[in-house]
Amino acid sequence: MNYQIIPPPPQLAQHVRFFWVLESEAPYIHRSLACGCPELIFHYKGTFDEVTDPDNREKSFVSGIHGQSQKFRRFITTQGFGIFGVYLYPFAIPHFLSLPADALSNEMPDLDTLLGSEGRILEEKIMLASNNYSRVTLLANFLENRLRKTQPERSYITSLVQDIIHSKGDMRVQQLAQDSCLSVRQFERKFKEYSGFSPKLFSRIVRFQSTLDEYDAKDKTLTQIAYHCGYYDQSHFIRDFKEFSGYHPKVYFDKKAEGTEWRDA
Structure with missing residues (x-):
């Protein structure tokens, strides 16, 4: 492959x-x-x-x-x-x-x-x-x-979406709304228009995606991966991982999940 x-x-x-x-x-x-x-x-x-x-x-x-x-x-x-x-x-x-x-x-x-x-x-x-x-x-x-x-214009929201991705989801949504000078409702509506999801869900998905970068981290336990990627405990990490991948993270990081061959290519 x-x-x-x-x-x-x-x-x-x-x-x-x-x-x-x-x-x-x-x-x-x-x-x-x-x-x-x-x-x-x-x-x-x-x-x-x-x-x-x-x-x-x-x-x-x-x-x-x-x-x-x-x-x-x-x-x-x-x-x-x-x-x-x-x-x-x-x-x-x-x-x-x-x-x-x-x-x-x-x-x-x-x-x-x-x-x-x-x-x-x-x-x-x-x-x-x-x-x-x-x-x-x-x-x-x-x-x-x-x-x-x-001819799109660069805006605070587009920059923010990009920042959340590069920070691996580690940003406080309430503070982001305040910084935008918008009400929470206005901020969430505008954020969804440019990200596809609410700020909270988008940040959860980005955080989950950041865990996939640990695929080859053989020396890390699931707990270490969870904390490294911003989860407050292992059970939270496992719950999100199962929801977004269909797998328990142990199956995935033990390289027993389907559709991961491209990662080993």
């Missing part, structure tokens, strides 16, 4: 976290975990089905957006595959698509639904590209053109 990260050009760094590629010649079961950031995804080789229950599968899109999510989902393919994607900050949704971020929370619309003919043309270009660096150039140019059309 090949997993590769490609940094964005400087002009997109405020909206794009990174481009990524995942390729394999073998069948694969993937589990997407709760995440505060959306992804624009293109399956340029092979297709996946979403496993909605043990007896039911639904065809996933060829290209589309996996919105920021508070739940895990399972996908399966019986063939080799190639996926190209871009990992975005959540406020990239209103900036690139002129939609509130929460319109795509827990959703997976295909590119045709989102962008019509413009999306179909982009999909065709990505599919026909000769390599993944060409795909990065194509998608970066597309996103830059979208920004020129929408």
